[in-house]
Amino acid sequence: MTENQNQPREYDAVLGGQNPPPIGAAVLGGISGIKSSLASPIVEVKIAALSEALKYGDAGLDLIIGVLKDESMSVKIAAYSLLQNREYLNKKLHMPNYLPTFEFDAITVNFLPLKNSCNRHSAHFFPEDLGNGIVLEMVRIRGGTFMMGSPSNETGRYDCESPQHPVTVPAFFAGKYPITQAQWQAVMGNNPSKFKGEKRPVENVSWDDAVEFCSQLWQKTGKKYRLLSEAEWEYACRADTTTAFHFGEYITTEIVNYDASDPCGYTAGGLYREETTDLGIFPPNAFGLCDMHGNVSEWCSDRWNQNYNGAPTDGSSWETGKEDYRVLRGGCWASECIGCRCATRGASPASNRSSGNSFRVAVASLSSSS
Structure with a gap:
């Protein structure tokens, strides 16, 4: 030719x-x-x-x-x-x-079992294509200042949630949901979860596993994915609210997956599912993030400290503290209601795996240089 x-x-x-x-x-x-x-x-x-x-x-x-x-x-x-x-x-x-936007309704629950109000919101996001039709939705969380920790009169609070203190968090992007099993499979090539389902959160992953996922995702996309800091997590969870939960002072199993078999001051009891549920079936908060309360506890980047004395006030990860213990936030399907509050803190060895532990990812910038 x-x-x-x-x-x-x-x-x-x-x-x-x-x-x-x-x-x-x-x-x-x-x-x-x-x-x-x-x-x-x-x-x-x-x-x-x-x-x-x-x-x-x-x-x-x-x-x-x-x-x-x-x-x-x-x-x-x-x-x-x-x-x-x-x-x-x-x-x-x-x-x-x-950036593209999506619209959603965020609810407020002030009296059980009624949903007191429902407000329309919108948020900017970008979709991260992981291949084979699997997409990671990253929501832009605008920067701001909030009071981190719980007030002294909050029911069920622990000493580790004090002193309450102001923290200024720069803008960043956070996963709309914890990482799904389909997303984990797309990046890591396996599925360690106990409760199987593509749309369910991946669990049975340690802090070390979560950090490795972020590293692999960084290599795959060129963006510096990481875990949320504890301050970023609470700021993103509260979404400009100051109540025990981002939707108010009461919690029901209609809007959160948790153990309601033992009623406390925040709930009248309800269904105990005893397993994870698909992500996104419960209403989001005012920032557009879903499953911040219950379903799975989320690993944060910080080392564990017994209280907030000396904690960073700029939204960054606290890298001094108990060696090999990392922070968990949000409560899970096996948590009672007080364990799902915005301010509730937990910790576990970085190598520990549990069917109640997962994570969501963050990225500060769409650029590979920051």
């Missing part, structure tokens, strides 16, 4: 034109060449051109900003990643507005 002399080969340089260049080929023509690549129907070509655009100052930044409205989620997120750490642009454009 005669080779077409006009057809560019894999490593040829091509000038901007009507036909998209081969992936990996060099594109000449400066801004014109980048514009040509950004007009390509090939996602990989567009993403490669975005990085090149940074070399051309304001003109290149204008091209990247234009791509924020691209129909392809992959291209849009690549552009967002390049721009989000540029503070002046972030303020000017309010970058989170360029």
